[in-house]
Amino acid sequence: MWMSVEVNGHIYEREVAEHWTLLRFLREDLELTGTKDGCSAGECGACTVMLNGEAANACMVLAAEVDGATIETIESEAVNGELSEIQAAFARNYAVQCGYCTAGMVMSVRELLRHNPKPTVAEIKEGIEGNLCRCTGYQQIIEAVLDVSGQITNETRGGLRYV
Amino acid sequence: MNDIFKYRAPTSRAELFGLLASHGEGAKILAGGTDLLVDIRSGLVHPELVINLKKVQDFSGLVWSQSEGLIIGPATTVNDVLHDARVREYYPLLADCALTIASHQVRNRATVIGNIVHASPGADMAPGLLCLGARVRIASQRGEREVCLKDFFTGVKRTVLRHDEIVEAITVPPDTAKSRGAYRKLKRIDGHDLALVSVAVTNTGSAVRVGIGAAAPTPLLVEGLSHQDPADVVVAAALGVARPISDLRCSKEYREYMIEVFVRRLLEEVR
Secondary structure (H helix, E strand, O other): OEEEEEEOOEEEEEEOOOOOEHHHHHHHHOOOOOOOOOOOOOOOOOOEEEEOOEEEEHHHOEHHHHOOOEEEOHHHOOEOOEOOHHHHHHHHOOOOOOOOOHHHHHHHHHHHHHHOOOOOHHHHHHHOOOOOOOOOOHHHHHHHHHHHOOOOOOOOOOOOOOO | OOOOOEEEOOOOHHHHHHHHHHHHHHEEEEOOOOOHHHHHHOOOOOOOEEEEOOOOOOOOOEEEEOOOEEEEOOOOEHHHHHOOHHHHHHOHHHHHHHHOOOOHHHHHHOEHHHHHHHOOOOOOHHHHHHHOOOEEEEEEOOEEEEEEHHHOEEEOOEEOOOOOOEEEEEEEOHHHOOOEEEEEEEOOOOOOOOOOEEEEEEEOOOEEEEEEEOOOOOOEEEEEEEOOOOHHHHHHHHHHHOOOOOOOOOOHHHHHHHHHHHHHHHHHHHO
């Protein structure tokens, strides 16, 4: 099917296979491989992108469904090689180890902060509950979100316990 | 995803019903996609045609009126319900149920009607909607019919829906608006998980109802209880209809035990 979609500010007009997922379209056709394929079943959140401003699992959306939509992926975060404030906070708080979950985590945090600029720890946990991390640990990721929302200082960094 | 299928996104009811009527069992409805696309990938279903109903005009509506109550449309997402001010005012129980479904980004896509039509025994929207007396409006090229939600489910992932039919709306009547209600879902972790067992209890001021999930082939409704019935009577009625199984998530006995615990706690909350 012929479709038109805006991804990270660029309009793409393409013939797309009707059974392809949005995830496959982003990675294999547009070669935007920052978005990761983890479980392909909506459990892990590694493929989280913004679809019309809302976080969605790209593995559970058909490419054909986003005809006319606006998509933002992790590639929209850094501008001219400069990390976005969320990415910089992840780096500053050691919230990246293997990095496989990071792209999806950053996109979920992006939506959370749009609705809620100063989330509590409980609200952050709810915001990222669809993103599994198996190596970094959620503590550093939650601290990164507290940091980017101005709720942590160099003195209190690393102080979060029992999340 | 290995299967190859065709995709259509009708914009009118007539076009949608025509596609369903002409493709029979080979057509599958795509609403949120959070069950269908996973089932296709797992090889559980092999559609020839996937029909996206989200582009049909007026299907995303969530309408409230004093005379008709709440009308949930086929494309209304779980987060639409969760964040709706009228739902929170008139049927806060539905928001409680919605919040327990999967994760934030799944709730952004998953639809309330999809959760019901998929007919998982543990469907999180079911216990609350059952207690609130929800009705299901079914439509096809042949016309419309309406059934009570409690008569909609026929087995595990089975309903009265025929291949050419869709659920056009779930309606929640105005007479249960503002009933006191609460929902508990037993999970293995605090985050994204399926229900081991789940219970909703409502009190309209005279009648008490109990909805139970993951304790039988279909979600269950216990009716005919008074707000003056002692907890022992309500527990006995709930355990009288529940027939849970033991599976990889927990044992039959644990499920029965937790139904009793939840019914007692929830009754206290809604008294």
